[in-house]
Amino acid sequence: MLECSNMKLIEHSNQNQQVESLSHLACAHCDLIQSLPKMKLGETARCIRCNNVLYRNQKNSLNRSLAFAITGLILFVISNLFPLLSLKAMGLTQEGTLFATSLSLLQADRPFLGLLIFLTTIVFPLTTLLGTIYVLIQVKMNRINKYTAPLFRFLRSTDVWGMLEIFMLAVLVSVVKLGDLADVIFGVSLYSFCLLILSLSLLSSSLNPHDVWNKLRIVKGCQL
Amino acid sequence: MKNKPTTARLQGLIACHFCHTLSEFPKVTENTKKGELRCPCCQSIIHSRIPDSLNRTWALLIAAIILYVPANTLPIMTVILWGNGQPDTILSGVIHLFDGGMWPLALLIFIASIFIPILKLIILVGLLLSVQLKSTWKPKDRTILYRITEFIGRWSMVDVFVIAILVALVQFGNTASVSPGLGALSFAAVIILTMFAAHTFDPRLIWDIIDDQIGNEKD
Numbered sequence: 001m002l003e004c005s006n007m008k009l010i011e012h013s014n015q016n017q018q019v020e021s022l023s024h025l026a027c028a029h030c031d032l033i034q035s036l037p038k039m040k041l042g043e044t045a046r047c048i049r050c051n052n053v054l055y056r057n058q059k060n061s062l063n064r065s066l067a068f069a070i071t072g073l074i075l076f077v078i079s080n081l082f083p084l085l086s087l088k089a090m091g092l093t094q095e096g097t098l099f100a101t102s103l104s105l106l107q108a109d110r111p112f113l114g115l116l117i118f119l120t121t122i123v124f125p126l127t128t129l130l131g132t133i134y135v136l137i138q139v140k141m142n143r144i145n146k147y148t149a150p151l152f153r154f155l156r157s158t159d160v161w162g163m164l165e166i167f168m169l170a171v172l173v174s175v176v177k178l179g180d181l182a183d184v185i186f187g188v189s190l191y192s193f194c195l196l197i198l199s200l201s202l203l204s205s206s207l208n209p210h211d212v213w214n215k216l217r218i219v220k221g222c223q224l
Numbered sequence: 225m226k227n228k229p230t231t232a233r234l235q236g237l238i239a240c241h242f243c244h245t246l247s248e249f250p251k252v253t254e255n256t257k258k259g260e261l262r263c264p265c266c267q268s269i270i271h272s273r274i275p276d277s278l279n280r281t282w283a284l285l286i287a288a289i290i291l292y293v294p295a296n297t298l299p300i301m302t303v304i305l306w307g308n309g310q311p312d313t314i315l316s317g318v319i320h321l322f323d324g325g326m327w328p329l330a331l332l333i334f335i336a337s338i339f340i341p342i343l344k345l346i347i348l349v350g351l352l353l354s355v356q357l358k359s360t361w362k363p364k365d366r367t368i369l370y371r372i373t374e375f376i377g378r379w380s381m382v383d384v385f386v387i388a389i390l391v392a393l394v395q396f397g398n399t400a401s402v403s404p405g406l407g408a409l410s411f412a413a414v415i416i417l418t419m420f421a422a423h424t425f426d427p428r429l430i431w432d433i434i435d436d437q438i439g440n441e442k443d
Contacts (some may be wrong), residue, residue: 217245
């Protein structure tokens with residue numbers, strides 16, 4: 001159970017500019033200041049007032065996340081090299097890669113739609129993977145520079161714009177839709193794409209942003 | 225009556241959105257308009273509440289509601305088979321799938337493209353109105369509704385992706401091809417605008433009303 005903090009917090013804050021944040025934190029959705037209990041690995045602390053997730057205590061978060069991010073990057077490259085799906089009809093075969101979906105919208109005079117697909121299926125997933133690997137390696141090697149915190153902040157705020165798992169659902173819908181019109185052939189990339197979705201979701205569930213921020217804070221001399 | 229809740233705002237503190245550091249709100253509040261406040265630990269711009277949250281959310285939401293009309297009336301894609309083009313709107317696409325016996329698919333597209341966007345627009349309008357009318361009705365449930373809208377909104381993109389995949393794959397000249405319509409563009413704009421609207425809405429505003437009321441009762 002979480003408990004409400006008391007007035008000691010205020011006295012503390014008057015002495016120093018910042019209040020130590022890890023024992024006390026304000027819920028992002030209802031602003032209630034709460035103190036975190038001692039948590040076991042794998043436990044999640046929720047806000048007593050609005051049930052928002054306050055803190056997740058993952059086992060070995062940084063190492064696991066780094067492993068999943070590197071796996072994801074390799075799978076991302078493979079997924080982009082070969083066609084995801086091919087369509088065979090009337091003796092013709094049409095191959096579709098991930099990049100071709102955005103390109104075809106550009107060619108069909110819908111540049112904004114093409115750009116949107118390009119950003120959500122290629123640019124943001126790639127920056128998430130590359131950026132996470134970069135930040136985690138810096139944190140692990142204790143080589144944090146002034147760009148680490150802004151980069152990690154950018155990664156956290158653009159997290160929702162990588163939409164590969166939604167694209168996967170769209171691939172399944174398309175396969176069913178096209179099934180009775182033509183022969184749909186699964187490409188090599190489709191298998192690596194499935195594994196990519198798996199590693200991306202494992203990455204987001206294993207990465208504990210607090211662990212990274214804690215390291216960034218210590219280096220900046222902010223830990224009180 | 226319960227104890228007075230200890231929120232960061234009532235304590236004169238600002239929580240950083242990213243690293244969760246609590247810093248003291250500057251004494252001179254008049255100057256804050258000019259300079260942004262930054263978190264002392266991670267240099268992120270911090271604010272007690274999202275600035276102009278209600279106005280910005282209304283603006284984005286109204287834009288989304290306006291674009292929702294062309295999104296549903298204009299064709300999202302045209303399937304050309306043997307030279308004959310058949311334009312489909314979102315709703316007619318669902319009906320065709322249903323008639324073709326693919327009802328699980330029809331249900332999926334119906335939920336993602338019709339049910340979720342409408343639900344999202346209604347919830348966001350309701351949340352904005354409830355905050356502006358200073359409602360104290362079930363704050364926890366309203367916060368949960370907010371979390372649902374925030375989480376579920378991006379899944380509406382599935383129809384846009386399906387169109388993109390069909391356009392890329394079905395390219396057999398005059399015998400069979402698919403071209404994207406203006407409806408798809410409006411629909412994508414609706415999803416993006418509502419995603420931004422959910423992002424600019426500050427759920428803490430729901431609780432501020434309750435906190436202030438409890439504070440007043442105590443005084």
